[in-house]
Amino acid sequence: MVEYAYFVKGGAMIPELKYDTNGLIPAIIQDVNNNEVLMMAYMNKASLEKTLEAGKTCFWSRSRQKFWIKGETSGNIQLVKEILYDCDADTLLIKVQQVGAGACHTGNRTCFYRKIEVA
Amino acid sequence: MVEYAYFVKGGAMIPELKYDTNGLIPAIIQDVNNNEVLMMAYMNKASLEKTLEAGKTCFWSRSRQKFWIKGETSGNIQLVKEILYDCDADTLLIKVQQVGAGACHTGNRTCFYRKIEVA
Numbered sequence: 001m002v003e004y005a006y007f008v009k010g011g012a013m014i015p016e017l018k019y020d021t022n023g024l025i026p027a028i029i030q031d032v033n034n035n036e037v038l039m040m041a042y043m044n045k046a047s048l049e050k051t052l053e054a055g056k057t058c059f060w061s062r063s064r065q066k067f068w069i070k071g072e073t074s075g076n077i078q079l080v081k082e083i084l085y086d087c088d089a090d091t092l093l094i095k096v097q098q099v100g101a102g103a104c105h106t107g108n109r110t111c112f113y114r115k116i117e118v119a
Numbered sequence: 120m121v122e123y124a125y126f127v128k129g130g131a132m133i134p135e136l137k138y139d140t141n142g143l144i145p146a147i148i149q150d151v152n153n154n155e156v157l158m159m160a161y162m163n164k165a166s167l168e169k170t171l172e173a174g175k176t177c178f179w180s181r182s183r184q185k186f187w188i189k190g191e192t193s194g195n196i197q198l199v200k201e202i203l204y205d206c207d208a209d210t211l212l213i214k215v216q217q218v219g220a221g222a223c224h225t226g227n228r229t230c231f232y233r234k235i236e237v238a
Contacts, residue, residue: 012237028147028156035154037147040210052237083237086230087223091159093231104206111205112212118131118171118202 003045012052018090019045024060025092029103032081032095038103039111041070043092055080057096076100122164131171137209138164143179144211148222151200151214157222158230160189162211174199176215195219 001023005015019025024042031038041059043051047067050058054069057078061068071077078096085092102109120142124134138144143161150157160178162170166186169177173188176197180187190196197215204211221228 012235015233015235026145026159028159030156035156037149037154037156037212039205040145040147052235055237080237083235084231085233085235086158087225087227087232088230091230093156106206108206111207111210112203113206114134114204116131116134116171116202116204118174118199 008049009053014048014052015085016089017048017085018088020090022062024062025090027057027059027092027094029057029078030093030095032097036110037112038078038096038098038109041068048092051080051094052083057094070103071099074100074105076102078103127168127171129172133167133171134204135208136167136204137207139209141181143181144209146176146178146211146213148176148197149212149214151216155229156231157197157215157217157228160187167211170199170213171202176213189222190218193219193224195221197222 001019003017007013023044027043028040029038044060047058047060057070059068077099080096082095104111120138122136126132142163146162147159148157163179166177166179176189178187196218201214223230
């Protein structure tokens with residue numbers, strides 16, 4: 001589904017974006033300091049608005065079906081520095097300053113800590 | 120749906136991964152040289168196997184519903200250098216050497232060339 005451009009509280013403009021049939025858009029989270037990809041999670045319209053208004057990442061948890069402020073429990077919040085979107089307007093790339101030990105619930109800095117061994 | 124670990128032609132092992140209800144897994148493509156995120160696209164089981172076997176990225180095009188070797192027409196192929204997967208085993212991060220002008224069909228190096236202005 002396409003959401004047309006509109007302004008949110010605080011004055012930021014959300015451009016025309018394409019959400020999937022569940023109303024979600026994937027957001028790649030990247031460390032603004034070293035460009036490491038930390039995680040990927042999903043936003044809906046409300047959580048993207050909240051991310052812009054609060055200046056920290058907020059997602060929609062598909063498994064728990066609820067709004068999720070990243071780091072609300074652990075303290076490992078992500079301060080939003082830049083938000084980009086792709087040519088198809090169906091994926092976000094958010095550059096953040098990661099607070100605390102890291103982004104992953106396993107204690108790793110990045111969720112991408114395992115490798116497929118290419119033969 | 121969960122696919123258990125198995126070996127592909129050439130000897131690489133694909134670990135247990137979670138594909139969505141359409142049999143797809145998102146793949147973030149990152150430039151191995153400067154860590155720039157170039158694009159995101161989707162793979163199914165067959166296109167991931169092909170990616171490992173051929174050493175260049177192959178996707179599943181959701182809009183055209185067909186197998187898609189990146190750069191087959193433009194020549195802007197992506198040579199696979201490293202494949203990582205996340206803590207939930209439902210997202211891939213693929214580091215590539217991008218051949219040619221870039222990853223985006225618009226002529227930009229990255230598909231993420233537009234910014235949401237944070238107020």
